[in-house]
Amino acid sequence: MSTPAQIAANQANSQLSTGPKTPEGKAKVAHNGVKNALTGATILLPTDDAPVYEQRLKDAHARWQPAGHREQFLVQSIFDRMSSRFSAR
Secondary structure (H helix, E strand, C coil): CCCHHHHHHHHHHHCCCCCCCCHHHHHHHCCCCCCCCCCCCCCCCCCCCHHHHHHHHHHHHHHHCCCHHHHHHHHHHHHHHHHHHHHCC
């Protein structure tokens, strides 16, 4: 159990670490939690073109013709991994 002095110190310290306050600081940390398709949900960044992504995904499905949920998941995972590699350049 925390002592009253520890609680007071913690409350005082928490006021110093409230995260970014400026628009530039907020923009810099906005994508800290983005995950790739192999470790989490697929997330398009604001700089990504969603219609282009969707068309390329449709093309990948047409090319690989996945059968069933497992193969669809694999095509999605491969596609997202390839897309993240190219967008990082």
